[in-house]
Amino acid sequence: xxxxxxxxxxxxxxxxxxxxxxxxxxxxxxxxxxxxxxxxxxxxxxxxxxxxxxxxxxxxxxxxxxxxxxxxxxxxxxxxxxxxxxxxxxxxxxxxxxxxxxxxxxxxxxxxxxxxxxxxxxxxxxxxxxxxxxxxxxxxxxxxxxxxxxxxxxxxxxxxxxxxxxxxxxxxxxxxxxxxxxxxxxxxxxxxxxxxxxxxxxxxxxxxxxxxxxxxxxxxxxxxxxxxxxxxxxxxxxxxxxxxxxxxxxxxxxxxxxxxxxxxxxxxxxxxxxxxxxxxxxxxxxxxxxxxxxxxxxxxxxxxxxxxxxxxxxxxxxxxxxxxxxxxxxxxxxxxxxxxxxxxxxxxxxxxxxxxxxxxxxxxxxxxxxxxxxxxxxxxxxxxxxxxxxxxxxxxxxxxxxxxxxxxxxxxxxxxxxxxxxxxxxxxxxxxxxxxxxxxxxxxxxxxxxxxxxxxxxxxxxxxxxxxxxxxxxxxxxxxxxxxxxxxxxxxxxxxxxxxxxxxxxxxxxxxxxxxxxxxxxxxxxxxxxxxxxxxxxxxxxxxxxxxxxxxxxxxxxxxxxxxxxxxxxxxxxxxxxxxxxxxxxxxxxxxxxxxxxxxxxxxxxxxxxxxxxxxxxxxxxxxxx
Numbered sequence: 342x343x344x345x346x347x348x349x350x351x352x353x354x355x356x357x358x359x360x361x362x363x364x365x366x367x368x369x370x371x372x373x374x375x376x377x378x379x380x381x382x383x384x385x386x387x388x389x390x391x392x393x394x395x396x397x398x399x400x401x402x403x404x405x406x407x408x409x410x411x412x413x414x415x416x417x418x419x420x421x422x423x424x425x426x427x428x429x430x431x432x433x434x435x436x437x438x439x440x441x442x443x444x445x446x447x448x449x450x451x452x453x454x455x456x457x458x459x460x461x462x463x464x465x466x467x468x469x470x471x472x473x474x475x476x477x478x479x480x481x482x483x484x485x486x487x488x489x490x491x492x493x494x495x496x497x498x499x500x501x502x503x504x505x506x507x508x509x510x511x512x513x514x515x516x517x518x519x520x521x522x523x524x525x526x527x528x529x530x531x532x533x534x535x536x537x538x539x540x541x542x543x544x545x546x547x548x549x550x551x552x553x554x555x556x557x558x559x560x561x562x563x564x565x566x567x568x569x570x571x572x573x574x575x576x577x578x579x580x581x582x583x584x585x586x587x588x589x590x591x592x593x594x595x596x597x598x599x600x601x602x603x604x605x606x607x608x609x610x611x612x613x614x615x616x617x618x619x620x621x622x623x624x625x626x627x628x629x630x631x632x633x634x635x636x637x638x639x640x641x642x643x644x645x646x647x648x649x650x651x652x653x654x655x656x657x658x659x660x661x662x663x664x665x666x667x668x669x670x671x672x673x674x675x676x677x678x679x680x681x682x683x684x685x686x687x688x689x690x691x692x693x694x695x696x697x698x699x700x701x702x703x704x705x706x707x708x709x710x711x712x713x714x715x716x717x718x719x720x721x722x723x724x725x726x727x728x729x730x731x732x733x734x735x736x737x738x739x740x741x742x743x744x745x746x747x748x749x750x751x752x753x754x755x756x757x758x759x760x761x762x763x764x765x766x767x768x769x770x771x772x773x774x775x776x777x778x779x780x781x782x783x784x785x786x787x788x789x790x791x792x793x794x795x796x797x798x799x800x801x802x803x804x805x806x807x808x809x810x811x812x813x814x815x816x817x818x819x820x821x822x823x824x825x826x827x828x829x830x831x832x833x834x835x836x837x838x839x840x841x842x843x844x845x846x847x848x849x850x851x852x853x854x855x856x857x858x859x860x861x862x863x864x865x866x867x868x869x870x871x872x873x874x875x876x877x878x879x880x881x882x883x884x885x886x887x888x889x890x891x892x893x894x895x896x897x898x899x900x901x902x903x904x905x906x907x908x909x910x911x912x913x914x915x916x917x918x919x920x921x922x923x924x925x926x927x928x929x930x931x932x933x934x935x936x937x938x939x940x941x942x943x944x945x946x947x948x949x950x951x952x953x954x955x956x957x958x959x960x961x962x963x964x965x966x967x
């Protein structure tokens with residue numbers, strides 16, 4: 342049953358501008374993010390160890406054949422980057438043997454190029470390479486005989502055409518005759534496509550991202566920015582003590598800066614305060630300045646985030662509050678000297694936790710007392726989410742979680758002002774965390790209404806705190822907890838990508854006051870969540886129905902609407918609280934286009950109404966029903 346008491350009154354005046362930087366994202370180089378940026382269809386293309394104890398083969402690959410005529414072994418230190426390479430040694434030539442990788446995505450009609458970096462010992466040797474379906478008796482998709490003729494690292498290529506869609510294809514690299522071949526790298530990419538995934542880049546480009554934090558959070562404390570420069574085939578893949586996996590650099594500093602420059606993204610760099618040094622941080626800032634200068638581009642404002650969660654004992658560089666202040670004193674001057682348009686973001690958590698019986702130390706208080714002038718923005722990381730069996734309680738938790746995060750940001754703003762600091766605040770990681778774990782192999786969050794309504798609520802709440810809340814970077818853009826996903830060539834989006842596109846055109850926008858009279862969700866929380874923004878040519882109205890069961894009939898009022906034309910209406914709604922958003926047909930009265938009218942929203946829905954502002958001298962325009 343609809344509630345007849347929902348009214349939104351839109352004011353005529355405009356308030357402070359909500360920055361587009363509120364719609365930023367994280368791109369953390371951990372849990373498969375690097376691979377998702379690449380066009381490579383292979384897992385572990387650089388043959389990083391440790392080798393399987395029985396087969397001698399790198400992870401991600403397996404052996405062909407069960408006989409002893411062929412030996413495989415990882416040779417440490419011989420690879421192009423000084424890491425491992427994969428040896429295949431055929432003793433007798435009586436039986437073929439080698440290495441195999443399965444679970445490869447191919448698409449009907451596409452041409453794929455295999456790039457091998459290989460060398461031989463003693464004499465040339467010929468590899469037999471096949472791309473084929475997994476079933477043993479089915480015919481190959483393609484077969485190439487490739488002669489390796491040099492006793493030094495050399496690049497070789499072979500081309501295959503896939504006749505069918507297959508997400509479980511197999512690549513075989515076999516040595517059928519006597520000989521020894523070492524393989525340093527094996528990459529399988531679409532022909533003509535560089536090492537970055539064109540489809541992934543196009544998805545990211547279409548989002549029109551405002552800011553992008555890189556190389557992420559915890560991963561940044563061991564991320565060596567220099568390794569992400571220069572030719573990709575010479576970049577290392579190293580053990581990562583943070584993620585207990587590997588740190589890959591094939592998408593690195595160079596690709597990040599190029600993507601930001603080409604797509605108009607404001608860079609947001611997390612500085613390595615851990616395995617890095619103040620000198621390296623200064624060199625990173627200088628590298629950014631030279632990157633823009635050498636291309637004749639004006640250097641943009643870049644956010645430099647000074648570390649990640651050093652207040653937490655989980656960080657490899659956990660430190661006390663005085664230690665963090667000392668780090669700022671050593672790092673920040675070098676960054677500012679090398680990049681004058683740096684905007685310094687420091688950690689604003691109230692407490693740096695104690696360990697082993699030692700008390701915690703007041704981090705924010707210490708920064709505001711001893712480090713004024715060393716930062717422009719104070720930041721928090723916040724994840725919320727609690728499990729309830731009852732959908733009403735679950736959605737109430739979504740709403741309450743938004744309020745709790747905003748309470749923390751409000752308290753930080755207040756502490757800054759009380760201590761004479763004009764610093765703004767940021768939320769550098771945030772999400773509704775319900776499922777993702779480091780042991781599930783995916784680190785994904787469900788694509789559902791809980792996450793969508795939390796996202797919408799956070800955007801509304803942060804915009805209403807403008808200009809004190811300056812920036813926010815959602816966790817995550819790609820793969821882990823991400824809105825875009827690339828599963829070894831299968832690229833797709835979650836419905837939260839559509840939600841992001843709903844908000845992006847309205848930012849930056851001046852916050853327009855609204856008065857909302859709405860029914861109660863529970864505990865004094867209104868059923869509706871509303872944000873209005875004004876851009877030079879439009880008034881944008883966002884309305885969220887947070888009830889999992891009650892639709893809402895909303896009266897839209899305000900004298901300002903009489904002079905506007907309703908240009909478009911978009912509604913995203915979910916079938917239930919654990920279902921993804923889907924586009925729904927807007928339900929509007931015929932007079933909603935000019936002087937108000939009524940909007941009908943289903944449960945678990947978010948609507949965007951765009952009103953066109955007439956150009957000077959045009960006067961009011963006839964309203965139209967979308």
